[in-house]
Amino acid sequence: EAGVAQSPRYKIIEKRQSVAFWCNPISGHATLYWYQQILGQGPKLLIQFQNNGVVDDSQLPKDRFSAERLKGVDSTLKIQPAKLEDSAVYLCASSLYPGNEQFFGPGTRLTVL
């Protein structure tokens, strides 16, 4: 069974530029999560989708971050404009349903210069 796929694996941009990350969850998983992991810290949930609806986006900086999961399968997370403090690893995870085991992708490491 294929795992959670993410791309790109690495991205370097300058501040004020925009960037987008893509995630393809495990087939059949209804719940999709985006986490931000700053160096030296544990992952922090940014947004949770159930199918194509948002369940929790309370920690998403909505002035610059946006995410969508239009067909309830893959998802895109966008940052516009990026700030230096957005440098982090962005992790995507999926689960069959909320409360079930979450499976994580390899992450996208973002560096903002």
Next chain:
Amino acid sequence: GNSVTQMEGPVTLSEEAFLTINCTYTATGYPSLFWYVQYPGEGLQLLLKATKADDKGSNKGFEATYRKETTSFHLEKGSVQVSDSAVYFCALSDTGQGAQKLVFGQGTRLTINP
């Protein structure tokens, strides 16, 4: 809000040593507790979990017991191997706002020397 605190790292041990990584939590209600592991260059993987007080999770020689009275979920292994070198994260499930999200500790980097 709910939170998880792990012992400061990094931790360096010799092969076959006994391992303990401390984890304490603050939570309302009765969360499930987890240990995740991140090997170099790989994504987070679930190592073990416990869903209620006094439950013991175990996997690959690692164990952790859900202690409600001390709000702890310490990770232990009797004899570590070089292949156990990784970053370990303690986490709890937070069911606030009808969602189910994981709240992580800051991680503990473990290095095992041969």
